[in-house]
Amino acid sequence: MAGDAANDPANGAASHAASDDDRFRRGWAKLQEVDGAAAERVMTALQDIAPDLGRYIVEFAYGDVYAHPGLDNRTREIVTVSALAAMGNAQPQLKIHIHAALNVGCTRPEIVEIMMQMAVYAGFPAALNGMFAAKDVFAERDAAGKTN
Amino acid sequence: MAGDAANDPANGAASHAASDDDRFRRGWAKLQEVDGAAAERVMTALQDIAPDLGRYIVEFAYGDVYAHPGLDNRTREIVTVSALAAMGNAQPQLKIHIHAALNVGCTRPEIVEIMMQMAVYAGFPAALNGMFAAKDVFAERDAAGKTN
Amino acid sequence: MAGDAANDPANGAASHAASDDDRFRRGWAKLQEVDGAAAERVMTALQDIAPDLGRYIVEFAYGDVYAHPGLDNRTREIVTVSALAAMGNAQPQLKIHIHAALNVGCTRPEIVEIMMQMAVYAGFPAALNGMFAAKDVFAERDAAGKTN
Amino acid sequence: MAGDAANDPANGAASHAASDDDRFRRGWAKLQEVDGAAAERVMTALQDIAPDLGRYIVEFAYGDVYAHPGLDNRTREIVTVSALAAMGNAQPQLKIHIHAALNVGCTRPEIVEIMMQMAVYAGFPAALNGMFAAKDVFAERDAAGKTN
Amino acid sequence: MAGDAANDPANGAASHAASDDDRFRRGWAKLQEVDGAAAERVMTALQDIAPDLGRYIVEFAYGDVYAHPGLDNRTREIVTVSALAAMGNAQPQLKIHIHAALNVGCTRPEIVEIMMQMAVYAGFPAALNGMFAAKDVFAERDAAGKTN
Amino acid sequence: MAGDAANDPANGAASHAASDDDRFRRGWAKLQEVDGAAAERVMTALQDIAPDLGRYIVEFAYGDVYAHPGLDNRTREIVTVSALAAMGNAQPQLKIHIHAALNVGCTRPEIVEIMMQMAVYAGFPAALNGMFAAKDVFAERDAAGKTN
Numbered sequence: 001m002a003g004d005a006a007n008d009p010a011n012g013a014a015s016h017a018a019s020d021d022d023r024f025r026r027g028w029a030k031l032q033e034v035d036g037a038a039a040e041r042v043m044t045a046l047q048d049i050a051p052d053l054g055r056y057i058v059e060f061a062y063g064d065v066y067a068h069p070g071l072d073n074r075t076r077e078i079v080t081v082s083a084l085a086a087m088g089n090a091q092p093q094l095k096i097h098i099h100a101a102l103n104v105g106c107t108r109p110e111i112v113e114i115m116m117q118m119a120v121y122a123g124f125p126a127a128l129n130g131m132f133a134a135k136d137v138f139a140e141r142d143a144a145g146k147t148n
Numbered sequence: 149m150a151g152d153a154a155n156d157p158a159n160g161a162a163s164h165a166a167s168d169d170d171r172f173r174r175g176w177a178k179l180q181e182v183d184g185a186a187a188e189r190v191m192t193a194l195q196d197i198a199p200d201l202g203r204y205i206v207e208f209a210y211g212d213v214y215a216h217p218g219l220d221n222r223t224r225e226i227v228t229v230s231a232l233a234a235m236g237n238a239q240p241q242l243k244i245h246i247h248a249a250l251n252v253g254c255t256r257p258e259i260v261e262i263m264m265q266m267a268v269y270a271g272f273p274a275a276l277n278g279m280f281a282a283k284d285v286f287a288e289r290d291a292a293g294k295t296n
Numbered sequence: 297m298a299g300d301a302a303n304d305p306a307n308g309a310a311s312h313a314a315s316d317d318d319r320f321r322r323g324w325a326k327l328q329e330v331d332g333a334a335a336e337r338v339m340t341a342l343q344d345i346a347p348d349l350g351r352y353i354v355e356f357a358y359g360d361v362y363a364h365p366g367l368d369n370r371t372r373e374i375v376t377v378s379a380l381a382a383m384g385n386a387q388p389q390l391k392i393h394i395h396a397a398l399n400v401g402c403t404r405p406e407i408v409e410i411m412m413q414m415a416v417y418a419g420f421p422a423a424l425n426g427m428f429a430a431k432d433v434f435a436e437r438d439a440a441g442k443t444n
Numbered sequence: 445m446a447g448d449a450a451n452d453p454a455n456g457a458a459s460h461a462a463s464d465d466d467r468f469r470r471g472w473a474k475l476q477e478v479d480g481a482a483a484e485r486v487m488t489a490l491q492d493i494a495p496d497l498g499r500y501i502v503e504f505a506y507g508d509v510y511a512h513p514g515l516d517n518r519t520r521e522i523v524t525v526s527a528l529a530a531m532g533n534a535q536p537q538l539k540i541h542i543h544a545a546l547n548v549g550c551t552r553p554e555i556v557e558i559m560m561q562m563a564v565y566a567g568f569p570a571a572l573n574g575m576f577a578a579k580d581v582f583a584e585r586d587a588a589g590k591t592n
Numbered sequence: 593m594a595g596d597a598a599n600d601p602a603n604g605a606a607s608h609a610a611s612d613d614d615r616f617r618r619g620w621a622k623l624q625e626v627d628g629a630a631a632e633r634v635m636t637a638l639q640d641i642a643p644d645l646g647r648y649i650v651e652f653a654y655g656d657v658y659a660h661p662g663l664d665n666r667t668r669e670i671v672t673v674s675a676l677a678a679m680g681n682a683q684p685q686l687k688i689h690i691h692a693a694l695n696v697g698c699t700r701p702e703i704v705e706i707m708m709q710m711a712v713y714a715g716f717p718a719a720l721n722g723m724f725a726a727k728d729v730f731a732e733r734d735a736a737g738k739t740n
Numbered sequence: 741m742a743g744d745a746a747n748d749p750a751n752g753a754a755s756h757a758a759s760d761d762d763r764f765r766r767g768w769a770k771l772q773e774v775d776g777a778a779a780e781r782v783m784t785a786l787q788d789i790a791p792d793l794g795r796y797i798v799e800f801a802y803g804d805v806y807a808h809p810g811l812d813n814r815t816r817e818i819v820t821v822s823a824l825a826a827m828g829n830a831q832p833q834l835k836i837h838i839h840a841a842l843n844v845g846c847t848r849p850e851i852v853e854i855m856m857q858m859a860v861y862a863g864f865p866a867a868l869n870g871m872f873a874a875k876d877v878f879a880e881r882d883a884a885g886k887t888n
Contacts (some may be wrong), residue, residue: 019611019612020611020615023612042572045576045579046572046575049578049582050556050559052560052660053560053563053571056568056656056657057568060268060652060656061268064648064652065264065265065267065268068644071258071262071265075226076265078223078226078230079226079262080230080269082226082227082228082230082234083231083234083269083270084234084269086230086232086235087269087532087569087829088827089531089569089573089829090269090532090567090570092569092573093269093569093572110218110223112790113219113224114219115790115793116213116790116793117214117219117224117227117228119213119419119793120209120419121228121231121232121235121419121420121421122231122418122419123414123415123416123417123418123419123422123830124416124417124796124801124833125417125827125829125830125832125833126419126830127793128793128832129829129830129832129833131793134789135785135789138789167759168759168760168763171760190424193428193431197408197431197434198408198411198412198427200412200808201411201415201424201427204412204415204420204800204804204805208796208804209420212796212800213796232421235421235681236681237383237384237385237421237422238419238421240421240424240425241420241424241425260641260642264642264644264645264648266567267645267648268567268568269567269568269569270566270567271562271563271564271567271570272565272649272653272685273565273679273681273685274567275645276634276645276685277682277684277685279638279641279645283637283641286641315463316463316464319464341724341727342723345704345723345730346707346708348512349707349719349723352508352509352708352711352716356500356504356508356860357716360500360504361856361859364496364853366850367853367854367857371818372853374819374822375818375822375854376860376861378819378820378826379822379823379825379826379857379858379861380717380826380861381823382822382823382824382826382827383680383827383861383862384681385679385717385718386715386718386721388717388720388721389720405810406810406815409808409810409811413805413806413811413819413820413823415805416800416801417820417824417827417830418823489872489875490868490871493852493871493874493875494855494856496856497859497867497868500859500864501864504712505712505864509708509709509712510709512705514701514704515702515706515709519670520705520709522670522671522674523670523674523706523709524674524709524713526671526674526675526678527674527677527678527709527710528865530675530678530679531679531713531828531865533827533828533829534828534863534865534869536865537868537869553662554662554663554667556662557660557662557663557668558663560657560660561657561663561672561675562675563657564657564672565672565675565676565679566675566679711863712863712864713864714862714863715858715859715860715861715863715866716860716861717861718863
């Protein structure tokens with residue numbers, strides 16, 4: 001995120017009282033741990049239509065829930081990838097969280113196993129569509145020179 | 149499909165020949181690891197209407213997928229609990245797999261965290277209904293004298 | 297919309313003029329063919345809260361769609377049972393339509409096969425919940441002395 | 445069902461006799477109020493494959509349900525946008541109904557609020573995918589010189 | 593809510609910094625506007641298993657989203673009832689929000705219209721299951737002497 | 741599980757022992773009956789990421805379930821098309837199975853009727869999205885010179 005304050009989504013929280021700032025900073029730090037680049041793209045896309053939705057993602061989803069003690073980042077991303085693949089109606093978010101899972105320590109073979117397990121609980125179409133999302137993500141990471 | 153063996157998907161089975169008896173025994177053993185009692189109840193309930201569906205659960209769901217290398221039992225149950233809680237339309241199976249997750253090493257606070265994370269990805273009703281399923285399971289285990 | 301009658305979708309109705317009474321009578325007759333008793337229970341339950349919803353079920357669902365040429369009753373009930381079992385969130389209607397399917401010529405083993413096929417496309421929980429709905433329906437029919 | 449006319453659901457149609465032409469004209473007029481251009485595109489697309497489905501949209505969805513007394517057009521479109529955004533598997537229809545909602549008196553900020561509320565009940569992915577659908581619709585309307 | 597501090601879910605926020613307290617108070621006040629009794633039951637049920645989920649409902653769902661400017665309580669409840677009825681897998685929450693909608697100015701006939709509209713977008717089973725939930729709620733309110 | 745062999749679910753496998761090679765060959769033959777070309781494309785796409793998922797499709801979905809006695813290919817494809825159209829989140833698989841249904845004896849007008857029936861049980865958006873998938877498939881088959 002550049003130093004250009006006017007374009008910086010993190011400024012969206014500027015006028016909120018002290019502990020909302022704490023939640024925003026904690027959430028933003030958590031987002032940087034799991035997938036900073038994707039988070040910034042989503043925040044930027046929301047900036048002109050619903051900046052408060054972006055703020056809630058940072059404060060609530062990451063500042064409250066992801067930062068809650070009790071599960072490490074890797075397990076949280078396994079939970080998220082499993083939920084999104086099973087629901088089958090949120091492909092953009094599924095791809096973002098496959099990236100995030102790999103960023104925080106999951107391996108590609110583990111992602112493949114999660115998708116195979118979808119065949120049992122959500123059916124083969126969910127497994128296949130999840131697997132092809134994973135295949136796209138793996139190709140994006142290969143193109144970016146990432147080895148996991 | 150051409151005669152080019154290297155590109156022939158039908159070759160995928162070449163190194164896997166095993167009898168259905170092997171798959172059933174492997175699946176049944178896996179089921180005993182995760183939740184033998186619930187499995188027997190389901191199998192018994194299917195016996196007079198669709199015994200082959202019970203057989204597929206053992207052979208395919210447990211003998212093929214759960215027994216596949218690449219994820220341990222605990223992670224597989226986290227995947228299953230997350231998928232079922234997100235889908236929100238399979239409460240009996242969700243409760244069985246909360247039991248199974250606890251049987252293979254998940255803790256009650258981890259189950260609670262998984263349900264809280266549902267609020268972010270599947271909405272608060274999914275989180276609440278998953279949490280109340282967990283509460284029922286915890287009470288059943290308390291009544292049975294189980295400490296986890 | 298131009299004055300070109302041949303391309304004017306509004307002309308689609310030209311050859312269909314029929315009174316709502318005709319549609320209601322046709323739908324009611326169709327309902328009697330597939331499951332008159334269940335239909336009357338639903339209509340009666342709606343009578344004091346939303347009689348027009350009951351009327352739409354008769355006129356539209358049965359008078360228009362079920363009575364449309366192109367599929368026989370048995371195939372229509374196979375379509376309905378498959379859809380409801382896959383969706384997994386409409387158990388009361390699923391049971392009504394398992395009854396209806398059996399009333400119009402499906403056999404119990406065919407219903408069992410449909411539920412087994414759900415394991416492939418909607419997952420084993422959908423298959424199991426559909427199968428147990430079928431088991432309940434079969435027991436109700438046994439108790440009523442019905443042999444199919 | 446007894447001969448007691450007062451309790452006979454079949455009597456529900458007695459005061460409703462109207463020709464299908466009446467229903468089609470009423471539905472078509474209603475469609476013109478909410479989104480005539482989109483309706484014509486859908487009807488035209490159905491003309492060569494399933495004209496009766498197009499007819500049912502006009503007669504039943506708009507001629508019966510939308511034209512039913514009890515809710516104004518604006519509230520009906522809020523209901524529809526909320527339902528489609530929550531289901532998350534009908535993006536083309538969601539965009540059509542965001543247009544329709546704006547056509548009948550909803551404001552853009554109200555659409556944004558509806559999508560934010562999805563985060564609570566259907567999860568953040570549903571909120572985000574709904575919001576991006578709204579963003580596309582707003583851009584289409586800007587390009588068409590529409591100010592709301 | 594009684595004066596017994598030890599059992600008072602509102603105390604759950606006690607150790608949170610100032611503006612989380614603000615959010616909690618704002619959310620709690622909003623909850624009292626829409627359905628205080630149901631909210632207290634849910635908070636109490638969560639108290640021994642996941643008090644933070646209860647806190648997030650108050651702070652985020654009601655303190656952030658419901659209290660956000662841009663839609664009045666009545667419209668927000670129409671949005672929620674429509675979403676939950678369409679999803680079809682959250683009946684306990686659907687009933688709570690039918691109560692809430694009636695508490696903040698919706699009429700019973702408006703709830704009935706919303707459910708009828710579900711037939712068009714989510715299918716007749718969703719409409720019927722929503723309507724029967726409404727029928728239960730209306731009976732509960734009759735029994736409690738409520739006239740709307 | 742008692743030693744009573746007659747009640748022992750584990751006995752369910754006794755008469756089914758067959759090698760995985762047998763299941764794969766039976767499944768592959770079944771796939772050739774319904775849609776060999778699409779099956780090969782899917783298997784090839786899985787080859788470098790999850791060949792075992794491809795193998796399970798052949799062995800379990802086709803070798804076990806589709807090859808199970810009790811329903812003919814045409815009825816099985818009607819079940820699958822109905823399930824996928826109702827779920828609404830598996831468009832690639834829906835199109836593959838519309839092709840398959842036509843390959844094994846369904847007619848185009850029958851596919852159109854199935855989609856129209858979705859309007860009743862899953863809502864008009866599911867009916868429309870299924871119908872447009874069918875329209876695409878029909879155009880692909882016209883382009884390939886297929887007359888059904």
